[in-house]
Amino acid sequence: MAFYRSHVLVCGGTPCLLGGCRGVKDALVAEIERQGLTDEIKVVETGCLGPCDRGPVLVVYPEGITYVRVKVEDVPAIVAEHLLKGRVVERLVYRDEAGERLVSYAQSTYYGPQKRVVLRNCGVIDPESIEEYIARDGYAALAKALTAMTPAAVVEEIKASGLRGRGGAAFPTGLKWSFTAKAQADQKYIVCNADEGEPGTFKDRLILEGDPHSVLEGMIIAGYAVGATRGFIYIRGEYRQSIARMAKAIARAREMGLLGRNILGTGFSFEVEIREGAGAYICGDETALIESIEGNRGEPRVKPPFPGVHGLWGRPTVVNNVETLANVAPIIDHGAAWFRSMGTENSPGTKVFTMTGDINNEGLIEVEMGIPLRQIIYEIGGGIPGGRGFKMAQTGGTSGGCLPTSFLDLPMDYDTLAQHGAALGSGALLVMDDTHCIVDIIKCFQKFFAHESCGRCTPCREGTVRLYEMIGEISEGRGTREHLRVLEELGRVMTVAPLCGLGQTAAVPLLSCLKHFREEIETHVLEGRCPTGVCKMGKAPVVA
């Protein structure tokens, strides 16, 4: 690799792409060439650099100066001042809330308490370059697994690490692999679930855009561990950039002999195909996803049997989330004990979160499991805009529970949240301030479920619509005590009666709000008043 005096990283994540980072990158390359700096300065387009709401983002190394909201017109100044003369262009520098210049990402609290395992390469390497991935020990874990470990030893290592599924259900990954490893069949499959649809979640997209090889490497290792020779990556159809980057990664890995027949000369063969989703939240459910790959309507199957023994075309199939798979290579590389040194006893390792809603630093973070919610929101997230008050946080996406202020010091791990009727889920973290109304947001949640119910089972098809209608009536000032009673009763039934996780979680946020924010909901019903003034009480019913 040639030696460069400086590297300029340009974020090529989707928000930055739409903010015009391509234009900025092209202008930068042209300007560097014009100034005769081409041999000294390398421009690299990377995955997400973090502060998505401030794109396009650009980082100059080795100084680690971060520029935000860079426009094409700013490029000559950055090149002439910073790259040529070493003077920082102050007006574009990324600053914290207090106006303090953040000299480098590494020194910013936004990155400070973070621990980067899954995101180790995101925003650091050029995701389209397999050479850069390899230069940072990429595919070393694959080589180690294939040449120095038996498949059973790989399964054991993952089991020992305590890794749990990052797609939402938190099932122990090693145990899942062991079921498929044990099953006898003429063909087994590995499926990577990249159908990310949980509202407020976009980590899988950023992993796929920023470091596709880490996911691919995890899949190949999984294939070796359980005896599967074919894999599918099911990526939601809207993720054009993820699909393109993954396609390129697959092609490059194949060229390098890391994928395909006789990988690294070890005799192990593995093939991967991309399948695009076609717009259905329910296909995130593993059995619905399998139906979709088979070419059917994406309706969930009755479980058991589980995919581990009876999956794609009835064959044993491991379905894992993108982030789960991205953890595999580091575990094989550094060992289970290293992994267990992070996080908590029952939730080892790190978790990637996507922060949205009323929070200053929207975007992607990775922290050790068990970190308190307060630290995430106030330290890493930079708190709530305008100094407004905290009202609630919803973890795990729209199907997760809503937590009031008294829960701010809860450690964020699977078991603690489950004990409190919430879920870590996919890692979505929605923050809502005290100017928003709880009834209004519940209505928004219920509309989502009514819209996304696949209609296969009656409790979900009818129940989601009823819940939406009733909460809608409350928001219009037409709620009665009977509404509250029925919401609660139907909500309870919904947690058990539907066939799959969509229906079973459709009332989870509602029930948690009835518990923690009852007073506000009752004010709507009993006093006909919305305390925040968000609901237009007394208006004629709106037909959705």
Place this chain on the structure above:
Amino acid sequence: MGVVEAKEIAAIVDRHGREASKLLPILQETQRRYGYLPEEAMQQIADALSLPVAKVFGVATFYSLFAVAPKGQHIIRVCENAPCHLRGAEEVFAALREELGIQPGETTADGLFTLEQTSCLGVCGVAPVMMVDEVVYGNLTPTRVREIIANYRRAAVGE
């Protein structure tokens, strides 16, 4: 977009392989070609894969990204989930309805736009968000959506 030609459908089917499991990729490519899934196309795909037409139609109508009737030249999908909602998606959506003079599910009289509501597009970091065809627009305000629509209208006139 043109009439459905049997040999074109046959070429798409052959590119993916005549297996039932290739139905989604085949429908995706067919839609890219025609802008929607014409009935004749679905009939021919069913024949080629030896599937009942009802099955092909059932799959096509299940997924929100497939259209079984022609739509506007540009499809606008507005996200209405909680992260976008908290950042003002409702006002953005109201501005769009007003600017286009249509309700969700409808197409403008000039055939330029179809308006749809969608679930989270996974770009909530720049909420509120909409997607026009395959392009994502973030940090929307009522003023910005009007500008964006105006740009598409100008581009259409320039064609």
